[in-house]
Amino acid sequence: MGQKPIRVLIAKPGLDGHDRGAKVIAQALRNAGMEVVYTGLRQTPEQIVETAIQEDVQVIGLSCLSGAHNHLFPRVMELLKNQNIEDILVVGGGVIPDEDIPFLKDAGVAEIFTPGTPTTATIDFIRSRAGGV
């Protein structure tokens, strides 16, 4: 028997309704052997962190296509810090301009996957950083 599967929360912060990408990545991670929980739409950062704790995940994937990422992603990071669970790996995806990426990484987001990224790149990244399969 190998390692335990990685548990991932795919979350949609804010009011954005575009969840094609979130669902595709959720499915891809699940097919890759990870245990995936999807929050559904319109989650506040508080709800996302609460779900992450309840579901005991090692990874949170934030998806945002509304342009509100610079507000929402750092807020999630701040709340994780407040809860002392900064060891959760956070990655993000969506319509995010390149020039915003350094700001989001400074806030603690480990990686940002922009449109056109193959799901395998995300899977490999999570495996390499979260430990597990």
Next chain:
Amino acid sequence: MSKEKLDKIAQSKKEWNEKLESKVLSRFPERKSQFKTHSEIPVQRLYTPDDVAGLDYGTDLGLPGEYPFTRGVQPTMYRGRFWTMRQYAGFGTAEETNTRFKYLLEQGQTGLSCAFDLPTQIGYDSDHALAQGEVGKVGVAIDSLEDMETLLNGIPLDKVSTSMTINAPAAVLLSMYIAVGEKQGVPSAKLSGTIQNDILKEYMARGTYIFPPAPSMRLITDIFGFCAQNVPDWNTISISGYHIREAGSTAVQEVAFTLADGIAYVDAAIKAGLNVDDFAPRLSFFFNAHSNFFEEVAKFRAARRLWAKIMKERFGAKNPKSWMLRFHTQTAGCTLTAQQPDVNIMRVAYQAMSAVLGGTQSLHTNSRDEALALPTEASALIALRTQQVIAYETDVVDTVDPLAGSYYIESLTNEIETKALEYINKIEELGGAVRAIERGYQQKEIQESAFKYQMEIESNERIVVGVNLFTLKEEPGREILRVDPSVEINQRKKLAALKEKRDNLRVNQVLATLKTTAQGTGNLVPVILEAVKGYATLGEICGVLREVFGEHQQESLF
């Protein structure tokens, strides 16, 4: 063509295929073992008359402007006038968007299409906690009639038609538009435009719902009833396949799920006591123009024919206008790439061409930079110019439905209609569109198609130029549009000032009336119109309705 002749053609094609397969293909193999459309319809090597042997010109195609409208809803189509060039625009404040609107009109755009920010679309004012970070981002922030006055300042509403992408709070934005019209001296009967007002696809694919299905359907049929009396030239709904396709569906699913929604709206309106021919002529549609060129052309034609049959045969509509599927098209945002974004200009051009050859009534062409951010002014201009080139330079507009009679196009049109009808029947078996959505049927179908599409790209079975082939090592940087964060702060200040200066007694009274009307069965639109005129905010109006109707809770179906 006689059966004998058709059999002969079929026989010679069979022999020709056999010869190719046995002698030629071993030396000159084809690029793929199987060719298929996005909807998985197999694409043959060659189409011949026997592929459309059952086609009856009179009943299946007919003449343009006549039942079943396969060839178009108007008799002269673009020989008379071009489609409406209507670019979806909106960001930041009402002032900024007003400037962009005027710019687009100056550049030859012929109608307006307004994008609202997410708080507006979900019925929150800019000062709501959930609006934080979202104000003015994906569209313009509208909190009250005051913002709408600014948005439409200097735009003559008796001359320009406006499409508003607004669903759950559609009655509020329509009321604001009517109120601005009155201030300009334009009576509601002279206004023309569209509200999207299509809640079912919000549950299914787009996500800006507020209320549960039953009260949402009531709001929609209230609008149908109100407009039939007061705003007769308004398109009361834009039944949208666009977002279904964007969420990942195939062309067949797009047609099927959209028309199934259409059936649900017509059913609901009839149940609410409306006469089908009183509201059906104002129903309009909205489709996606994706990259599979011929399938897209066939899709538009098939949708028109199928809807005409549904309205005439199933609902017994008598007015030919009730049979017509009039539609707006937008090119497929989901096909735009963040890599080598200038290449998107070409994608958009081909997609737009398919919409024109499919007989669209209005068209939005996407901007090259939309996989990165909202379009810059320069990008929006190229997008508009793209459709102007099709209209003014290519001459494809000089005859009606020019691809009709192509064995391939007619065969695809038949296939799409047949397969879409199968889906519609399946949805009927599940209890209709509303019940099927509640059970997650369409969502699951869309999700499966979306995942399959992504896997095809990742396995290189589907090529996206610049993404999985012909990539660049380094992408040049580019300028993108950014919404100033001060928009949110200023919008809140403006809202606070409005609440100081308006007649708050009047606002409270009309909101109380709104509450009792919502609790009863009366038409909500006249009360919402009164509330809007008294400068009650969008958030206040939707807040009252939230209190009475409750909020839709989406189950996470994944």
